[in-house]
Amino acid sequence: MSGRVIIAGGGLAGAATAAGLAQAGIPVTLIERETGPADKICGEFLSHEAQASLTRLGFDVSALGGHTINQLVLARGKATITTKLPFTGLGLTRRTLDEALLAHAQSSGAIIARGLTITNVSAGDDITVDIAGQTSQTADTLFLATGKHELRGLRRDAVPPQDLVGFKMYFRLTPQNQAALAHKIALILFNDGYAGLQLVEGEQANLCLLTSRTRLQQLGGKWPALLMDLCCDSPYLANLLAGAEELLLQPLSIYRVPYGYIHRPAA
Ligand SMILES: Cc1cc2nc3c(=O)[nH]c(=O)nc-3n(C[C@H](O)[C@H](O)[C@H](O)COP(=O)(O)OP(=O)(O)OC[C@H]3O[C@@H](n4cnc5c(N)ncnc54)[C@H](O)[C@@H]3O)c2cc1C
Known part of the structure; x- marks a missing residue:
C-alpha cells in the first residue's frame, strides 16, 4: 500500500x-x-481472540484493569446453567x-x-x-x-431488514449480587433477543441487550417498562438487579443493528 x-x-x-x-x-x-x-453500545466482553489480536499489535490489554471472566451462565426463564469458559475473558469498557x-x-x-x-x-x-x-x-x-x-x-x-433495538445501561449492584456475578458473564435468553450482564472495571455491571422493536412499542417505548418486562421474563435477571442503582441518566440505545453485513465488492 x-x-x-x-x-x-x-x-x-x-x-x-x-x-x-x-x-x-x-x-x-x-x-x-x-x-x-x-x-458505546457494546456488551464489553473481550474474548480470548480479541485479546490475542490486541496483543499482536503490541497492546497490553491486561494493564487496563478489566474484570476477569472465566464462567458463563446461560439463563432462560427459570432455568440456568453455569459452565467454565475455556479461556479467561475480560470485562472492559x-x-x-x-x-x-x-x-x-x-x-x-x-x-x-x-x-x-x-x-x-x-x-x-x-x-x-x-x-x-x-x-x-x-x-x-x-x-x-x-x-x-x-x-x-x-x-x-445491504443491511438486512430486522427489528432489533439495542440498549446498554451500567448498574451498581448490591454487594451480594456483585459477588454473585463476579468473574461470570450471564447471557439471558428471551424469545425476541438476549441480554448480557457482566462486571467491568470500576465495579460497575454492564447490561447490554437486544430486543424487538415490537416489544418496546408495546411497552410504550419506555426503558423502565422494558427493563421490568425483561425481569418478569427472567427471575435470574430480576434477582441480580434487585436493589441495583442505574449509573447513566438514560440508557444508550440503537435501532437497526447492522449485524451480518458482509461487504461483497462488485465483480
Ligand atoms: C448489543 C451489542 C452488544 C455487543 N457486545 C459485544 C461484546 O460483548 N464484545 C464484543 O467484542 N463485541 C460486542 N459487540 C460488537 C462491537 O460493539 C462492535 O463489533 C464494535 O463496536 C465495532 O467496532 P468499530 O470500530 O467497527 O465501530 P465503533 O466502535 O462503532 O466505532 C466507530 C467510530 O466511528 C466514529 N464515527 C462514526 N461516524 C463518523 C463520522 N462521520 N466521522 C468521524 N467519525 C465517525 C464513531 O464516533 C466511532 O468512534 C456488540 C454489539 C452490539 C450491537
Whole structure:
C-alpha cells in the first residue's frame, strides 16, 4: 500500500488498523468525530481472540484493569446453567479500551485527528473526504471504520431488514449480587433477543441487550417498562438487579443493528 491513507472512525476497528499500518511504516491519518472518551453500545466482553489480536499489535490489554471472566451462565426463564469458559475473558469498557487503543496507534506513529466529523466521501482520481468546518482531505486509500454509522457517499445499503433495538445501561449492584456475578458473564435468553450482564472495571455491571422493536412499542417505548418486562421474563435477571442503582441518566440505545453485513465488492 502506498500514498495517503485515511481511516474514517476511531473505534476498535479504526484504531487497530491505524496501529497496524503505522507499525508497518505506512503513514496514516485517523479521523474520529468524538473529542474524547465516549460510551458505546457494546456488551464489553473481550474474548480470548480479541485479546490475542490486541496483543499482536503490541497492546497490553491486561494493564487496563478489566474484570476477569472465566464462567458463563446461560439463563432462560427459570432455568440456568453455569459452565467454565475455556479461556479467561475480560470485562472492559469501550470508554477505556478505545481511548487506550487510540493512544497506542498514536504512539505507533499514526496521526489521530479528534473532534472531526466526516460529512461526505467521493471517489474520483483521488478519494476526497469532506470534514465539517474544515478543508477537505484527499487520500489514495480510505478505510471505512465508522461502525454502524453510514457515511454519505459510501452508503452500505445491504443491511438486512430486522427489528432489533439495542440498549446498554451500567448498574451498581448490591454487594451480594456483585459477588454473585463476579468473574461470570450471564447471557439471558428471551424469545425476541438476549441480554448480557457482566462486571467491568470500576465495579460497575454492564447490561447490554437486544430486543424487538415490537416489544418496546408495546411497552410504550419506555426503558423502565422494558427493563421490568425483561425481569418478569427472567427471575435470574430480576434477582441480580434487585436493589441495583442505574449509573447513566438514560440508557444508550440503537435501532437497526447492522449485524451480518458482509461487504461483497462488485465483480
Ligand atoms: C448489543 C451489542 C452488544 C455487543 N457486545 C459485544 C461484546 O460483548 N464484545 C464484543 O467484542 N463485541 C460486542 N459487540 C460488537 C462491537 O460493539 C462492535 O463489533 C464494535 O463496536 C465495532 O467496532 P468499530 O470500530 O467497527 O465501530 P465503533 O466502535 O462503532 O466505532 C466507530 C467510530 O466511528 C466514529 N464515527 C462514526 N461516524 C463518523 C463520522 N462521520 N466521522 C468521524 N467519525 C465517525 C464513531 O464516533 C466511532 O468512534 C456488540 C454489539 C452490539 C450491537
